[in-house]
Amino acid sequence: MDYNILKKEIIDNIAIITISRPKALNALNTLFFNEMDSMIKELSNNKTVKAIIITGEGKAFVAGADIAEMVDKNSQEGSEFSRLGQNTFRSFGELDIPVIAAINGFALGGGLELAMGCDFRIASTKAKFGQPEVNLGLIPGYAGTQRLSRLVGMGDALYLLMTADMIGAEDALRIGLVQKVFEPEELLDECIKIAKNIASKGPNAIKKVKSVVRNGLEMGQIIGEELEAKEFGTLFGENSEGKEGMTAFLEKRKPEW
Numbered sequence: 058m059d060y061n062i063l064k065k066e067i068i069d070n071i072a073i074i075t076i077s078r079p080k081a082l083n084a085l086n087t088l089f090f091n092e093m094d095s096m097i098k099e100l101s102n103n104k105t106v107k108a109i110i111i112t113g114e115g116k117a118f119v120a121g122a123d124i125a126e127m128v129d130k131n132s133q134e135g136s137e138f139s140r141l142g143q144n145t146f147r148s149f150g151e152l153d154i155p156v157i158a159a160i161n162g163f164a165l166g167g168g169l170e171l172a173m174g175c176d177f178r179i180a181s182t183k184a185k186f187g188q189p190e191v192n193l194g195l196i197p198g199y200a201g202t203q204r205l206s207r208l209v210g211m212g213d214a215l216y217l218l219m220t221a222d223m224i225g226a227e228d229a230l231r232i233g234l235v236q237k238v239f240e241p242e243e244l245l246d247e248c249i250k251i252a253k254n255i256a257s258k259g260p261n262a263i264k265k266v267k268s269v270v271r272n273g274l275e276m277g278q279i280i281g282e283e284l285e286a287k288e289f290g291t292l293f294g295e296n297s298e299g300k301e302g303m304t305a306f307l308e309k310r311k312p313e314w
């Protein structure tokens with residue numbers, strides 16, 4: 058597929074996807090979702106890619122869903138546009154490899170929802186976060202109502218959703234919306250370092266830790282623990298990654314995955 062909005066670069070097995078529609082502050086339209094679905098499929102078929110970083114070009118990460126595209130939609134089309142984004146962002150969680158949001162600027166509305174669909178979020182000191190949908194008479198439509206409260210708790214989520222306040226990177230760090238903050242010029246390099254660090258671990262263990270945490274959130278604790286025990290066990294098979302990792306530790310050498 059030809060990409061008009063997305064740019065892809067692969068550095069040392071780490072794929073960097075840049076959302077590049079800076080004149081509209083990278084607002085998310087139907088073309089974006091089609092391209093992102095195709096890009097995710099392409100990267101998931103490329104077994105040499107060990108992590109994905111998503112960032113934005115210009116002063117925004119993403120300033121939300123494309124208001125100009127949404128304005129003429131009817132109820133049914135509104136719901137369809139919501140499901141389109143929900144499906145794309147859900148697909149990040151279904152990948153075997155980590156997906157990291159490198160938030161360079163505005164992450165508003167659908168932009169924050171995109172970031173929350175990633176496994177974790179690293180921000181520039183210049184990043185700004187918010188769910189301003191109520192300013193438009195809307196609510197978030199790309200799972201923001203669900204993910205924000207799970208990530209930061211109900212009080213902070215409802216505060217942000219009801220006030221539409223924009224917060225900076227330090228506040229986002231304080232409430233757990235982002236995991237690290239770096240100077241703008243260091244953001245991408247630091248994200249690549251984090252991605253490479255993860256890529257040096259057992260790939261199967263990374264895949265399982267992601268799926269057990271994510272699927273566990275949808276379950277009760279006891280059922281989640283059972284899932285953990287089952288997946289823990291799979292890492293003990295003959296010639297498994299777990300056996301190699303533990304043997305390497307005891308033999309005081311680096312594991313070979």
Ligand code: CAA
Pocket residue numbers: 080081082084085120121122123124125139142163165166167168170189190193195196197198199201
């Ligand atoms: N959709 C479409 N176009 C957008 C956009 C969006 N979400 N955000 C910005 N743009 C466009 C602007 O219309 C403007 O275009 P023109 O140059 O053609 O006029 C261009 O990007 C630059 O924007 P500004 O001139 O407004 O830039 P600024 O620096 O003065 O302000 C901003 C930046 C505060 C982010 C402001 O652009 C803004 O408030 N944007 C809208 C944010 C928003 O409401 N997001 C939520 C969208 S709804 C949503 O996301 C629903 C959902 O969950 C599914």
